[in-house]
Amino acid sequence: MNLLQHIGRYTLLVMKVFDRPEKHRMYYKRLLRELGVLGINSIGIVAIISFFMGAVITIQTAYNTENPLYPAYLIGLAARDSILLEFSSTIVALILAGKVGSNIASEIGTMKVTEQIDALEIMGVNSAGYIILPKIVALIIFAPFLSILSMLIGIFGGWIAGVSVGVVTTADYVYGIQYAFIPYYITYSLIKSVIFAFIITSVSSYHGYYTSGGALEVGRSSTLAVVHSSVVILLFNLILTQLLLS
Amino acid sequence: MIEVRHITKSFAGQKVLDDVSTIFDQGKTNLIIGRSGSGKTVLLKCIVGLLEADGGEVLYGGQCFTAMSGNDRKKIRQKFGMLFQGAALFDSLSVEENVKFNLDMFTVMSDHEKRERVDFCLRRVNLENKNHLYPSELSGGMKKRAAIARAIVMNPRYLFCDEPNSGLDPETAIMIDRLIKEITEEFNMTTIINTHDINSVLAIGEKVIFIHNGKKWWEGTKEEILEDENPELNNFVFAARAIKKMKKFEDI
Ligand SMILES: Nc1ncnc2c1ncn2[C@@H]1O[C@H](COP(=O)(O)OP(=O)(O)OP(=O)(O)O)[C@@H](O)[C@H]1O
Ligand SMILES: [Mg+2]
Numbered sequence: 001m002n003l004l005q006h007i008g009r010y011t012l013l014v015m016k017v018f019d020r021p022e023k024h025r026m027y028y029k030r031l032l033r034e035l036g037v038l039g040i041n042s043i044g045i046v047a048i049i050s051f052f053m054g055a056v057i058t059i060q061t062a063y064n065t066e067n068p069l070y071p072a073y074l075i076g077l078a079a080r081d082s083i084l085l086e087f088s089s090t091i092v093a094l095i096l097a098g099k100v101g102s103n104i105a106s107e108i109g110t111m112k113v114t115e116q117i118d119a120l121e122i123m124g125v126n127s128a129g130y131i132i133l134p135k136i137v138a139l140i141i142f143a144p145f146l147s148i149l150s151m152l153i154g155i156f157g158g159w160i161a162g163v164s165v166g167v168v169t170t171a172d173y174v175y176g177i178q179y180a181f182i183p184y185y186i187t188y189s190l191i192k193s194v195i196f197a198f199i200i201t202s203v204s205s206y207h208g209y210y211t212s213g214g215a216l217e218v219g220r221s222s223t224l225a226v227v228h229s230s231v232v233i234l235l236f237n238l239i240l241t242q243l244l245l246s
Numbered sequence: 247m248i249e250v251r252h253i254t255k256s257f258a259g260q261k262v263l264d265d266v267s268t269i270f271d272q273g274k275t276n277l278i279i280g281r282s283g284s285g286k287t288v289l290l291k292c293i294v295g296l297l298e299a300d301g302g303e304v305l306y307g308g309q310c311f312t313a314m315s316g317n318d319r320k321k322i323r324q325k326f327g328m329l330f331q332g333a334a335l336f337d338s339l340s341v342e343e344n345v346k347f348n349l350d351m352f353t354v355m356s357d358h359e360k361r362e363r364v365d366f367c368l369r370r371v372n373l374e375n376k377n378h379l380y381p382s383e384l385s386g387g388m389k390k391r392a393a394i395a396r397a398i399v400m401n402p403r404y405l406f407c408d409e410p411n412s413g414l415d416p417e418t419a420i421m422i423d424r425l426i427k428e429i430t431e432e433f434n435m436t437t438i439i440n441t442h443d444i445n446s447v448l449a450i451g452e453k454v455i456f457i458h459n460g461k462k463w464w465e466g467t468k469e470e471i472l473e474d475e476n477p478e479l480n481n482f483v484f485a486a487r488a489i490k491k492m493k494k495f496e497d498i
Binding site for chain 2: 022023025026033111114115119121122123124125126
């Protein structure tokens with residue numbers, strides 16, 4: 001299948017996903033489950049990575065601005081802006097594409113090859129809607145939260161690392177992260193995180209839903225899900241940056 | 247009643263079904279028999295619309311299912327019950343939740359009524375008190391029985407069973423056959439069963455269709471099947487019964 005055919009089939013699937021639910025309560029139950037599986041279970045990895053990335057960004061900025069001509073608050077400022085603009089949305093989305101994307105594709109792929117999706121269809125249930133919609137909604141709800149969490153922990157990690165390595169004082173760092181603060185950067189980041197959440201869940205579900213064969217193909221779908229959602233995220237990152245920041 | 251007209255289906259140029267036409271009667275257990283790989287599952291999937299046939303049509307009570315829109319199909323499918331060859335239980339749900347799924351999705355029953363109905367169905371397949379186990383904790387035969395309970399929970403108008411008793415011990419197999427026949431008569435369902443178990447054929451084969459080389463090779467009742475002279479049919483039927491004959495021979 002070529003790219004255009006994939007895009008066509010993906011679009012049809014997304015349309016099927018947004019068909020009217022048979023019974024809202026059943027979808028809601030499923031949503032609660034997905035909030036746990038996709039959202040809450042991702043807090044840990046986002047927190048750890050944000051902490052260390054915040055730390056590394058701060059230390060690297062410090063060593064690159066050792067020239068006494070640069071003001072000391074520059075370190076906090078630079079760390080803040082890299083975290084807000086790119087890290088908390090794009091990098092977190094790429095990490096989630098790995099964790100959540102492979103989870104979604106292998107779950108749906110297994111349901112496909114063991115005929116559980118056929119069983120839903122035979123019952124008269126819109127299988128795409130029932131399985132995929134709660135996943136998309138769950139991650140869209142949760143992604144902004146993960147993004148804000150990542151900002152806070154990243155900036156905190158930068159402070160801890162910067163101070164303990166001795167490249168910046170607490171006063172300079174705190175001054176830096178407040179200096180010339182543009183609140184729109186947070187909005188920008190949250191908008192991106194929501195769109196990335198949609199990309200991760202829908203692209204991965206697509207790969208799971210059209211798995212055919214057996215366990216081997218489920219593994220393949222899961223890899224493809226991660227690779228394709230990452231590429232699409234990077235592409236949209238470029239487009240959104242141009243649209244939202246220019 | 248389900249009518250199948252001139253169904254043809256190929257995979258990658260290889261013909262699996264070749265112009266199959268027949269009628270499955272209401273209130274009867276209709277059996278599709280044939281060797282492994284003869285196309286029984288493909289035929290059943292074409293009938294329920296999980297596979298699109300290359301040609302031909304399927305009619306439910308005179309309505310052409312093949313030409314229906316997605317939403318009309320969904321409505322008819324709510325009257326379906328289907329047992330898949332691999333059971334296809336939802337593995338994120340317990341046995342009870344699996345059986346209850348249709349009730350949750352399509353009825354307004356109270357929790358109490360649902361529980362009663364679920365327990366009733368589980369009792370009929372000898373799975374009482376297994377409500378809270380998950381599919382991964384069941385044996386192959388138990389999965390199959392749970393899947394049967396799920397298929398019959400809504401008293402479907404049309405029941406499709408793909409190898410309902412493969413992987414079961416002979417006693418349970420007979421029990422399942424009887425159960426399917428009983429509910430078919432009780433609720434006047436149209437039941438189609440795929441099987442290669444000749445014991446089932448002789449027990450519940452009110453109407454039997456023999457698929458061979460992708461064609462409907464023979465059609466008749468369980469009484470006629472033993473009398474018939476058709477060589478391929480005889481090979482199929484007596485391959486299994488030969489063992490019994492040998493046993494009898496040894497006993498003498
Ligand atoms: N999705 C598919 N793609 C390609 N070929 C298929 C597909 N499904 C079935 N076939 C082929 O169709 C033929 C019939 O398969 P089918 O599953 O209907 O056999 P069966 O009669 O149900 O056998 P069994 O008794 O072993 O279940 C086989 O040769 C199989 O290889
Ligand atoms: Mg089969």
